[in-house]
Amino acid sequence: MPGALLPLLGGLTSLVVPASVAQVENAVFAHVRAEAGSAPRSPGADPEGALALELQPGAALRLTLPRSQLRLVASPRLYYRTPNLADVDRPLFLVQADADYTYDFDPRTRLASKLDVSYGEVDYTNAPAALGTPLAGELEQASLEVLNVNVEGTLTFQLRPRHTLSVGALAHHTDDVGVEASSAFPTTTTVGVELAYGYALDERSTLSFPVQPRYYFVDPGSDWFSTAFNAAFVRQLDLRTTVDARGGLVLVDTRDSALSVYPSAAASIERVVLERRGTRVTNRAGVVLDANLDPTIGEVRPALGVELSALSYFGPRWSAGLSLSAYTNTTTREAAEEEPTTDDTTLSSTLSAGYRVGMDAWLDFGARFYLRGTNIIEDDFDVVERQIWGFVTFRIAVGIGELQSEAGWAL
Numbered sequence: 435m436p437g438a439l440l441p442l443l444g445g446l447t448s449l450v451v452p453a454s455v456a457q458v459e460n461a462v463f464a465h466v467r468a469e470a471g472s473a474p475r476s477p478g479a480d481p482e483g484a485l486a487l488e489l490q491p492g493a494a495l496r497l498t499l500p501r502s503q504l505r506l507v508a509s510p511r512l513y514y515r516t517p518n519l520a521d522v523d524r525p526l527f528l529v530q531a532d533a534d535y536t537y538d539f540d541p542r543t544r545l546a547s548k549l550d551v552s553y554g555e556v557d558y559t560n561a562p563a564a565l566g567t568p569l570a571g572e573l574e575q576a577s578l579e580v581l582n583v584n585v586e587g588t589l590t591f592q593l594r595p596r597h598t599l600s601v602g603a604l605a606h607h608t609d610d611v612g613v614e615a616s617s618a619f620p621t622t623t624t625v626g627v628e629l630a631y632g633y634a635l636d637e638r639s640t641l642s643f644p645v646q647p648r649y650y651f652v653d654p655g656s657d658w659f660s661t662a663f664n665a666a667f668v669r670q671l672d673l674r675t676t677v678d679a680r681g682g683l684v685l686v687d688t689r690d691s692a693l694s695v696y697p698s699a700a701a702s703i704e705r706v707v708l709e710r711r712g713t714r715v716t717n718r719a720g721v722v723l724d725a726n727l728d729p730t731i732g733e734v735r736p737a738l739g740v741e742l743s744a745l746s747y748f749g750p751r752w753s754a755g756l757s758l759s760a761y762t763n764t765t766t767r768e769a770a771e772e773e774p775t776t777d778d779t780t781l782s783s784t785l786s787a788g789y790r791v792g793m794d795a796w797l798d799f800g801a802r803f804y805l806r807g808t809n810i811i812e813d814d815f816d817v818v819e820r821q822i823w824g825f826v827t828f829r830i831a832v833g834i835g836e837l838q839s840e841a842g843w844a845l
Contacts, residue, residue, distance in 0.1 A: 457498040461833025465490040469802075471823030476520035476576040477558055478818060486823070494833070502537040511554075519557055519576040526577055528554035528564065547813035550584040553611075559821065560805060561730070562780070565608055568739055568761040568776035569780060570730045575618055581609045588628065595634075598642075602628035608729040619730040623651040638670040645678075652732035660686045660725060660734055662698055674706040684725040688733050696736040696764075699723045708747060717744045723764070736764045753788040755800075762810040778809035786827075798827040 440741030467488040472481045492509030533549040556564040558573045565582055588602035606624040626648035633641050643665055650658040652762040671677060679701040686694045702720030708713070718741070726738040739761040747753045762779040786800030804821040808814070 437821045450569070455600055455704060459496045459498075459833065461494045463492050463494070463831035463832060463833075465492075465827065465829050467825055467827040469823045469825035471821065473559075473804075473821040473823070474819060475517060479520070481820060482517065484515055486513070486799045501539075502535065505532075505534040507532045513557060515557075515559075521575075522577050526555035526557060528552060528556050544590045545587065546590070547587040548585075550582075550647060552580070552582045555579050565729050566606070567726065567728055567730070568759070569728055569735075569763065569778070571738055573618070573730060577616055579611050581607070581611050583607045598632040598634075600628070600632070604628070620732040621653045622727060622729045622732055625649050625651075639744050640668045642666045642668075648727075650727050650732075650734065655732040656688045656690045658686065658688045658727065658734045658738075660684055662724075664698055666799050675703065676702065676705075677701075677703045686725055686734070688734075696725045697723060698725070707745065715745055718742070718743075737761050738764055751790040751791075754799075755786045755788065756784070758783045764811065766809050766812065779807040779815075781805040786825075794832045796827075796832055798825075798829065800825060 442702070465609070467486075469486050471484060471486075473484050474481050475484075481754045487511040490509055492507065494505070494507045496506075497504045508529075508531045508555070511528040511530065512525045513528070518524075519526075520769065530552045530769045531550075535545075535547045539545065542806045548564075552564055555577055557577050558570075558575065561573060561578055561580070562568060562570040564578075564580055566584060577665040584604070584606045586602065586604040588600055590598060590600045592598055596764075599663050604624070604626050607622070608619075609621045610618040626646060628644060628646050630642050630644035631645075635641055644662070646662040646664075648660045648662075650660075653659065662682060662684045664680045666678065666680035668676065668678040674844040679699075681697075681699045684698045686696065700722040702718060704716050704718045706716050722737065722739045722740050722741075725734055740758070741760075742756065742758040744757070745753060745755040758781075760779075782802070782804045784800060786798050788796050788798040791797050801824050803823075804819075805817060807817045
């Protein structure tokens with residue numbers, strides 16, 4: 435039983451840090467999903483009936499000291515479908531691990547850092563999530579073996595009661611470590627810094643001016659350099675609702691083309707719909723226009739995206755959820771002049787209902803839809819691929835509920 439592991443995790447931690455000094459919280463969870471639907475076996479192939487099973491267990495630990503907090507999460511993923519993905523006759527295995535650490539040097543200075551790592555196999559439909567990008571390039575393989583590492587750190591200084599300054603650095607590495615790596619996507623490494631000055635307009639409103647230079651190493655391929663200049667505004671409407679907006683420009687340069695200037699903008703609204711026993715569920719709607727690296731093609735391209743996540747509760751046991759994510763590139767690739775790319779537009783949505791079968795267990799059922807198409811700004815927009823699935827999911831999480839995701843799903 436997952437709950438039987440909690441005393442063991444707590445006991446091991448208490449051997450390292452005395453309970454009188456630190457607060458130790460831990461959780462174990464599991465996610466099992468069975469689904470049936472219509473989907474192709476490889477990118478661009480004809481859809482066919484399919485069955486799939488996903489198993490994702492995991493464990494989380496949070497250690498809180500007077501000045502610092504450490505959070506660790508590990509969550510392997512097993513995915514199997516039949517008929518099998520092209521050239522794959524076994525389950526796909528992916529390991530994911532996250533670590534967050536904060537340290538307060540004094541009441542005015544804070545360090546916040548994070549490390550995200552994923553290694554293993556993933557089907558091409560889930561490649562964007564595994565690679566940390568909303569749009570993945572024209573993938574030809576049904577499954578990928580990837581390594582994705584993301585490291586970030588930020589120092590925030592409270593200069594005066596209304597004035598803050600933050601200085602950050604980041605590194606992001608993506609690599610195809612499969613046997614046929616040469617036919618998948620290039621190795622990319624991103625390094626960058628983030629500088630931001632913030633000013634508190636009042637108790638609920640903040641204005642900031644972030645500057646974000648990035649350098650992208652691409653092998654094989656051309657290196658890229660970008661710098662984003664933005665002005666951002668955050669307003670807390672009430673204790674549960676927050677709105678934010680930003681706007682600016684992104685300068686993108688590479689040796690193979692002239693300097694490009696793209697607009698950058700984003701707006702979102704978030705509302706906390708449930709917060710109890712450490713559990714926090716947040717509904718969010720947002721739109722973003724930005725230029726980021728697509729690691730699967732090794733290019734920096736501007737994209738427009740819309741995201742929505744909503745979860746409502748009906749009584750103590752029932753819930754209903756809706757999620758939507760749509761992204762499209764706002765420019766076309768040079769290769770598209772002869773043969774249009776099939777990766778420029780993606781749409782995914784999920785509609786679900788949930789029933790709480792026990793204090794720590796949930797049963798969800800619903801449907802999800804996935805679409806991939808050519809560039810939507812072209813006159814001859816064409817839908818290249820559709821996937822439709824119906825699913826049943828069993829989730830169990832024992833321990834600190836705050837380590838559950840904001841959308842209400844187990845980690």
